Amino acid sequence: MAGTETVSTFDADGRVLARDLVSALQIPPQDNSAMDGYAVRRADVTEEGVMLPVSQRIAAGSTPSALAPGSVARIFTGAVIPEGADAVVMQEDTEAAGDQLVRVNRLPIPAQFIRRSGEDVMRGAVVLAAGERLHAASLGMAAGVGMASLEVARRPRVALFSTGDELVMPGTVAPENMKPGTIYNSNRFFLRSLLKGLGCDVTDMGIVPDRLDATVNALREASQQHDLILTSGGVSVGEEDHVKPAVQALGSLDLWQIAVKPGKPFAYGTVGAAHFIGLPGNPVSSFVTFLLLVRPFLLKLQGASKLHVNAVMVPAHFAWPRSDKRREFLRARLDAQGGLELFTNQGSGVLTSMVWGDGLVDVAPGQTVAHGDAVRFLPFSELLA
Known part of the structure; x- marks a missing residue:
């Protein structure tokens, strides 16, 4: 199968990305606050309990002025850090001390509660690789770097x-x-x-x-x-x-x-x-x-890079004393103790076992299983994803 198509990022869930997605911007684009509180110059907060005037209010999406020396800026989560500020004191560590005055009750550490520009994504970074099967998080990532549409493999x-x-x-x-x-x-x-x-x-x-x-x-x-x-x-x-x-x-x-x-x-x-x-x-x-x-x-x-699921080793809370010359896949589910129990009827016509089970136990040809043995388990949560 060959061929690609461009689809809306909204409609790309489950599709396979056809080419690397390179970010044209940094995330966050500027240093911003991780907390509601006050942007400060640490040099102005020399001791706990110091009182400083509030020189500006910075909401997310607004453009701040440089922080005046000897003052603090009221700041909200996601708002741009003003020039001159080198820490954020969260609201819970402050208290109002009169009209436009704030008492800072905890000494800040360098860069406290500041999210640095590019700490998530740097400009020019490959944020999603070709061959990746897209899911909720990757669609959010694509949207976060401004992609309204994506080039994906054609549907089989x-x-x-x-x-x-x-x-x-x-x-x-x-x-x-x-x-x-x-x-x-x-x-x-x-x-x-x-x-x-x-x-x-x-x-x-x-x-x-x-x-x-x-x-x-x-x-x-x-x-x-x-x-x-x-x-x-x-x-x-x-x-x-x-x-x-x-x-x-x-x-x-x-x-x-x-x-x-x-x-x-x-x-x-x-x-x-x-x-x-x-x-x-x-x-x-x-x-x-x-x-x-x-x-x-x-x-x-579809050109996907990940084709198989990784088995996990789980203790068997069952015995399988009869080996087979073929490789067997037994329907099992996790019990309350974190081990695996088998469905009682492993017949190939018993679809109830697939509804009941959490996955498949992979038993090699000629292998028997004793209670307590670690066995290879393939979860349906992975196989059906």
Whole structure:
């Protein structure tokens, strides 16, 4: 995927910055007060309790005069420090002592409560780097250096469809009227949400019937104007799994099946100029492989610099005595003692485990876990960000 676009800074949340953002100004632009109080010359405050006249009042946004020797200036948070002042005494350390007189009850230290020009951002500094995925703080930073718009990576265009004659859309059939063997299409909903959360422009192509010709037609259509075709189901080894031969008929299948549990029937290839990723049909397998593999893939397409989340080591408050030859990702959540407990049913069709959990425990092939062992934990708060 190539290309950038310019968007309003208001609308850039979640987008990937296409070029370094260099500040044309300093923040703060001038020395200013961190407190409501009085700007002083320390040479005039020789002892606690000294009384000095108030020579001016400085509000935020106003331009002060130089501070007259032997006087103080009433100053408010964010207001520019007047020339000659070298400290601010906060209001709580002073008291009125008559008309336009103030008693200073605490000796100030050098530069007390003064925010120096450029202490946050220096002119010419790179405040946001290309490849950074923008969020609330970075949007505030961009606005703070005067950027009303930002150049960002173009949104990935993703075609999404599910396969399976057993799939039913919510709202089309009441639960009590569902035929035996049919299920509601939950994958379509969470995959669309995940794609939108990664800044994708999604074309929802619905449910494709379990026929080879229908699958070929859907793939051919999707490949015309999309960067990625993402499918759910139909990539296993059953006679009704038509995605694999359909992809091979139109392009190439470069990866099929991975040593991950849940998520073994995962596929990658190309159809025309479009990337193809086939997710398993079981909802947990589909969800987990999206987070682990599709998420970094889509971030890479947009030029993001950070693709993966960092695992944290957390004590296991569970035992996992049976090892597997595949790498396992167990749904777990933090308990009140700061350890991890497992959802009771780790089946690949149990979507409740994803709702209940706080993240995934990464168990290496052949590894067992004893109660108290430190395990690698991937929080959903990071994987879903």
